[in-house]
Amino acid sequence: MEFNLANNLHSLRASAPLVHNITNYVVMNFTANALLAIGASPVMSHAAEEAEDMVSIAGALVVNIGTLSPEWVKGMKLAMRKAAQTGRPIILDPVGAGATPYRNAVLTELLETAAPTIIRGNASEIMALAGTNIQTKGVDSTASSAESMEAAKALSLKYGSVISVSGETDVIVSGTQAAFVSGGVPLMTKITGMGCTASALAGAFAAVSSDPFHAAVSAAAAMSVCGELAYRSAKLPGSFQIAFLDALADISPAHLAELSKVKFTSL
Numbered sequence: 051m052e053f054n055l056a057n058n059l060h061s062l063r064a065s066a067p068l069v070h071n072i073t074n075y076v077v078m079n080f081t082a083n084a085l086l087a088i089g090a091s092p093v094m095s096h097a098a099e100e101a102e103d104m105v106s107i108a109g110a111l112v113v114n115i116g117t118l119s120p121e122w123v124k125g126m127k128l129a130m131r132k133a134a135q136t137g138r139p140i141i142l143d144p145v146g147a148g149a150t151p152y153r154n155a156v157l158t159e160l161l162e163t164a165a166p167t168i169i170r171g172n173a174s175e176i177m178a179l180a181g182t183n184i185q186t187k188g189v190d191s192t193a194s195s196a197e198s199m200e201a202a203k204a205l206s207l208k209y210g211s212v213i214s215v216s217g218e219t220d221v222i223v224s225g226t227q228a229a230f231v232s233g234g235v236p237l238m239t240k241i242t243g244m245g246c247t248a249s250a251l252a253g254a255f256a257a258v259s260s261d262p263f264h265a266a267v268s269a270a271a272a273m274s275v276c277g278e279l280a281y282r283s284a285k286l287p288g289s290f291q292i293a294f295l296d297a298l299a300d301i302s303p304a305h306l307a308e309l310s311k312v313k314f315t316s317l
């Protein structure tokens with residue numbers, strides 16, 4: 051199937067999929083607003099008691115381990131198992147992978163529970179997940195996406211997942227195919243939750259697409275283009291956040307496709 055970014059955004063807006071997010075306290079509000087702005091319908095819910103019911107009415111599940119605790123992990127596992135059983139895409143954001151042994155142990159448990167459709171993280175998180183000996187600086191990357199290529203490929207083959215690594219250039223790997231998405235602005239690293247937003251948008255695109263590789267590329271391209279558009283009017287972090295949400299809401303499918311910088315290759 052040919053990659054068609056304009057169609058992918060059009061489909062997202064036409065069906066406004068419900069995206070079930072089990073995500074961290076830091077970014078809940080921003081990512082819910084980003085999902086609404088692009089045209090999806092967010093719900094943030096982490097209680098184990100309703101995890102299976104909630105995922106059963108959603109188009110995709112986004113699991114983000116940013117502010118973990120054992121009670122939340124129970125909900126994550128129940129939701130992931132149910133999503134896998136019912137054929138719903140699962141997006142895993144391994145926030146802070148490689149920062150502490152607890153995070154690494156929880157990620158191992160989650161990956162044993164169900165293979166994610168898409169894993170979206172920064173370069174150190176993806177390298178840590180693949181077993182590279184790397185220390186993530188809390189939630190921030192200490193490596194570039196280019197350095198994570200081998201790790202991304204290994205992870206993709208191991209779990210059958212699409213691996214989306216963010217950075218100056220986003221690298222998306224699915225088996226032996228890869229895409230490079232350039233653009234965006236460095237200011238995006240100075241706002242908390244930009245990576246989490248990339249993962250949430252991957253959930254929205256995956257909910258309306260039969261091709262998770264194209265969904266991950268679409269999300270990365272939407273992030274980069276809207277980051278650039280926001281920077282035209284907002285050069286400081288506070289106003290940039292708002293301008294970014296406005297860009298997500300304002301961009302037309304055709305304009306997104308026109309401004310995106312995506313290159314496909316085989317590995």
Ligand SMILES: Nc1ncnc2c1ncn2[C@@H]1O[C@H](COP(=O)(O)OP(=O)(O)O)[C@@H](O)[C@H]1O
Pocket residue numbers: 171172173189190191216217218219220233234235236238239243244245246248270273274
């Ligand atoms: N140096 C950069 N230049 C342009 N865009 C960037 C840069 N670094 C990150 N981005 C963009 O910012 C978003 C968040 O990426 P990143 O900071 O790697 O994630 P995280 O917040 O999970 O660490 C992505 O859309 C990515 O493309």
Ligand SMILES: Cc1ncsc1CCOP(=O)(O)O
Pocket residue numbers: 074076077116117145189241242243244245246247
């Ligand atoms: C700062 C912080 N601490 C725990 S989760 C979180 C948010 C991380 O968001 P992102 O990975 O999108 O920068």
Ligand SMILES: [Mg+2]
Pocket residue numbers: 145146171172189245246
């Ligand atoms: Mg992150």
